[in-house]
Amino acid sequence: MPRRSGSLGIAAAAAALAIGASLLTAAGPAGAAPAKETPQLSREDRWLVDQHGRIVLVHGQNLVWKHDPYVPPDSPEGFTAADAEWLAEHGFNGARIGTLWAGVTPDAPGEVDEGYLDDWQRVIDLLADEGIWMQYDFHQDMWHETYGGEGVPDWAAKRPAPYNLHPPIKLSFPATYITPELATVYDNFWANKFGVQDGWAAAWGAVAQRWGDQPYSMGYDLINEPWAGREWLTCPITGCASSYRHEFQPAYEKATAAIRASDPDGIVWYESQLLANQVPNSRFGPVNDDQAGYSWHSYCPFGYLDSQGIPIGVGGCKDYDETHHRTALEQAETMGATNLMSEFGATDNTELLAIDTAAADDHFTSWMHWAYKHWDDPTTADGRQGMFADDADLSTVKAEKLRTLVRTYPQATAGTPVDLSFDPETGEFSYTYDPSAAIDEPTEIFVSPIHYPSGPDISVEGGRVVGEADHHRILVEATGTGPVTVTID
Known part of the structure; x- marks a missing residue:
């Protein structure tokens, strides 16, 4: 049972509000979304809302x-109920799950492998039972196994002429992207050749038909790290503005239309091209959704x-x-979208992970760490990935990495965030938010x-702790109309 102390104090609360004032002004107040029966995330202004x-x-x-069959097995080295519980117990309330195109329609366009969706349904049910939000991801790296990657079905990976006259070039990830053949493959995809x-858009329609009503859905990540094709050399300079305008965005609109036939409300996530990981210059325009x-x-x-x-x-x-978070917020505002840092990390360097997660706190950015388990990842530039030394043994968790990524933070706020900080070394946590009288449910903070x-020492100014929930969460309600500040140490 956590220990609770008295008020944080008016001066400290005022200081916290001053720190967050500029962020609050930029973000604007959040109103209450209409209540829904099914727990799913939706977009309201810049925010994700439940x-x-x-x-x-x-x-x-x-x-x-x-690896084929593109879904983790029901085994300790794969994903079981123990894994879902472990995630929730450590405050990981989200999962970006690789529901690969290669698994959805493996044999021909429009021919859906329902067995593959059933295999993922097992994992999805485990995650939903623990209240973990899920983003469906058509993950691809370097298109297909032909080029040392994965992601698309065999029927979508026919080698173009004249490159098919000689064996394909396979370089270490991500170098194959710059080869003329693979660049041509992506250009052909954006041009809808053959x-x-x-077929890709239709596969998304099948995913939406299966999971449009799925509890704890947070929508559809249309394609992982798309490549601009032969224009890639201009991306660090121009941001591939022409590719975004004439290739990426029209393709994403096509997939969105297929999704909307079954799911009118799920978030559709537009992902920026691969080089934007280093040079933050995405060029999406306003989205008509x-x-x-x-x-x-x-x-x-x-790193x-x-x-x-x-x-x-x-x-x-x-x-x-700082640059990436700021430009991500600007890009999302241009699109009329929310935003998610759907990959970061891919390292055991805890100094870097601490920098990444602190920046996310500063900008109230949701995130998905790469990756939960290594799973013999064939496309990695840094072999030190995953949370465990042995994927089959949860007791082999990397302790310092865990201490850095497991953070006290607000999982659901009945109002608008103002200021957030957490020190992974000391555990010191401070959070200020402006409460909304239109929301009846309490704020939930993972401790x-x-x-x-x-045991945590919890102090609340402008509110009170009204209960606890499973997976180490406290419930906080405002006692007035002014800001609420929660500190824990």
Whole structure:
């Protein structure tokens, strides 16, 4: 049972409000969304909101099994009920799950493998039972196994002439992207050559038909890290503006139309091209859909160099992260979308992970860490991935990595966030929000089970703790109309 102390104090609360004032002004107040029976996330202004209208922050993990049959097995090294419980117990309330196109329609366009969807349904049910929000992800890396990657079905991976006259080039990830053949493959997809893009959109329609009403859905990530094709050389300079305008966005609109035939309300996530992970210059225009999301990745190049044994340090990632978060918010605003950092990490460097997660707190950004388990990932530039030394043994968790990623944070806020901070070294947590009288449900704050060896000391100014929920959550309600500040140490 957590220990509770008295008021935080008016001066401290005022200081916290001053720190967050500029963010609040930019974000604007959040009203209550209409109540829905099924727990699903939707977009309201810049925020993710739940069925009660509360603003949700997601701290999640990527679950992408990149080998045939493209779904984790029901075994300790794969994904079981123990894994779902472990995620919830450690505050991971989200999962980006690799429901790959190669599994949905493996044999021909429009021929859906219902058995594949059933295999994922097992995992989805386990996650939903623990109240974990799920984003369906058509994950791909370097298109297909032909090029050393994965993601698309065999029928969508016919090699183009004249490259099919000699064996394909396979380089280490991500180098194959820059080969002329693979660039041509992506150009053909964006041009809908042989109707491949139509088949991709139809596969999304099948996913939406199966999971449009699924509890704890947070929508559809249309394609992981798309490649601009032969125009890629211009991306660091121009941001591939022409590719976004004439290729990416029209294709995403086509997939959205297929999804909307079955699911009128689920968030459709537009993902930026691969090089935007390093150069934040995405160029999506306004989206003609009020449930749009901007899915983006953050991989600081200093972190990659560090992983390759080049000792330059990762301190420069602070400026990198600030730039990426700011431009992500700007891109989402242009689109009329919410935003999600759907990948970051891919390293055991806890200094870098602390920088990434602190930047996310500063900007109230939801995130999905790469990755929950290594799962023999064939497309990685840094081999040190996953939360465990042994995927089959949860007791082999990497302790310092866990301490950095498991954070005390507000999972659902009955109002508008103002200021948020957490220190993974000390466990010191502070959160200020403006309450909404239109929301009846309490604010839910996850309290890390590993940072308070003597139990958490909880202080609330402008509100009170009214109860507890499973998975280490406290419930907070405002006692007035003014800001609520919660501190825990």
